[in-house]
Amino acid sequence: MSRGNNPPSTAELLAAHLAGLDRHVLGVTAGLDEEHAASSVVPSGWTMPWMLHHLAVDNLLLWTAAVIAGDPAAIARCAPDAENAAPATIAEARDSYAAESAAAQAVLTDLDLGAAPAWWPENLFGTWRLETNEQVITHLLVEVATHVGHLDLARELLDGSHWDVFRGQLVPPGG
Structure with a gap:
């Protein structure tokens, strides 16, 4: 994240925070x-696939590829009448989220925050x-962090597992 002895830039810190949230999203749904x-x-x-879809399309895709980068394909996918059905399976939803996460990180590389x-x-x-x-x-960080909390609670209610932030892993019920 940092370059030599120089502290990380604000853009690097924001990208690192988003990457941490993305690991949490994928971890708690694993x-x-x-x-x-x-x-x-x-x-x-x-449901979990719906929330992952919401995070992937209505958050990562919208705010990075469409709003920040102005990508016409992303803008079209974010249109209110666009065909963006939630993935049918949790595996598909996780794959979609991971792909949008990687694309969002690419947009954040060398981003001019003041622009x-x-x-x-x-x-x-x-x-x-x-x-x-x-x-x-x-705004994107707040949105994703808020929904990470929803995913945490839903996972615990669904099967008793929970994400341990300090260990960076999913903990089984009673663990």
């Missing part, structure tokens, strides 16, 4: 059987707007 993955433990009805985002989804947020890439990445 080894989940399809029956549990397809089950919902919340009144809204979301304005390349594109803004006017039709999604009304007058609310983030003015710099730093604001966009900060």
